[in-house]
Amino acid sequence: MPDKLRLLCLSTAEPGSSLAIVDGNSLICEEFWETRQTHSKRLVKMIEHMLEKRAGMELDDIDAFVAAKGPGSFTGLRIGISVVKGMAYAMGKPSAGVSSLDGIAFRFVHSSIPVCAMMDAKRNEVYCAVYKFDHGRLVSKSGERVVSPKDAIEMAGGTALFAGSGSKVYKEIIEQEADKPVIAHDFFDSVSAIALIRALYSKENSFNNPENILAPSYIRRSDAQLQYAKKQGY
Numbered sequence: 001m002p003d004k005l006r007l008l009c010l011s012t013a014e015p016g017s018s019l020a021i022v023d024g025n026s027l028i029c030e031e032f033w034e035t036r037q038t039h040s041k042r043l044v045k046m047i048e049h050m051l052e053k054r055a056g057m058e059l060d061d062i063d064a065f066v067a068a069k070g071p072g073s074f075t076g077l078r079i080g081i082s083v084v085k086g087m088a089y090a091m092g093k094p095s096a097g098v099s100s101l102d103g104i105a106f107r108f109v110h111s112s113i114p115v116c117a118m119m120d121a122k123r124n125e126v127y128c129a130v131y132k133f134d135h136g137r138l139v140s141k142s143g144e145r146v147v148s149p150k151d152a153i154e155m156a157g158g159t160a161l162f163a164g165s166g167s168k169v170y171k172e173i174i175e176q177e178a179d180k181p182v183i184a185h186d187f188f189d190s191v192s193a194i195a196l197i198r199a200l201y202s203k204e205n206s207f208n209n210p211e212n213i214l215a216p217s218y219i220r221r222s223d224a225q226l227q228y229a230k231k232q233g234y
Helices: 039-055 074-091 102-108 149-156 165-169 171-177 193-201 223-232
Strands: 006-011 017-023 026-033 064-068 095-098 115-120 126-134 137-141 145-147 161-163
Touching: 006 039, 006 074, 006 193, 017 039, 017 193, 026 039, 026 193, 039 074, 064 074, 064 193, 074 095, 095 193, 102 115, 102 126, 102 161, 102 193, 115 149, 115 165, 126 149, 126 165, 145 149, 149 171, 165 171
Parallel strands: 006 064, 064 095, 115 161
Antiparallel strands: 006 017, 017 026, 115 126, 126 137, 126 145
């Protein structure tokens, strides 16, 4: 990836919105909002304010666009991805999607123990993946799954760092079942736009990599799909 690429990155995978603008390896500005307003009501104003008031840029100054592609809130993901795709299309610029779980785990790239990123998936389940880092470099990542909290703990193996909304919802289970777990502070549970960019930087040919296509990755079917399947008997 070119060192001087200016990126705008957005996550709407959860109730809070994370937005960042970087210039190469330099962070220009970053914001996190969590209000009762829906993503659709605040996103455009949030982006316009950051570009004009904080970064001193126009939309055309951005070279490429990045968004969290899931897992996470079905509605939130659709809104965020649509906004980013729309900007990229209007400007004729490339776009990329990065796993929401990467946006949690890559906050902890200097962890000496495995990182288990867990997002609350409701229905007593979590979206989960386990990462191993070595001096800031990703060594391995498990498959992304939707599992019970106990299954997520088994995926983590021995002592691990647990982070994300799921690690707080199921904190008691983690403390009871895991082997000397380290639970991240609440401040670091949200999907971070900066962490998404760091995850993107960890791959070659980021905007041409099939893994980074900007399309929703839900992992499991929506409630409406599940209810329909139940009615149909499958």
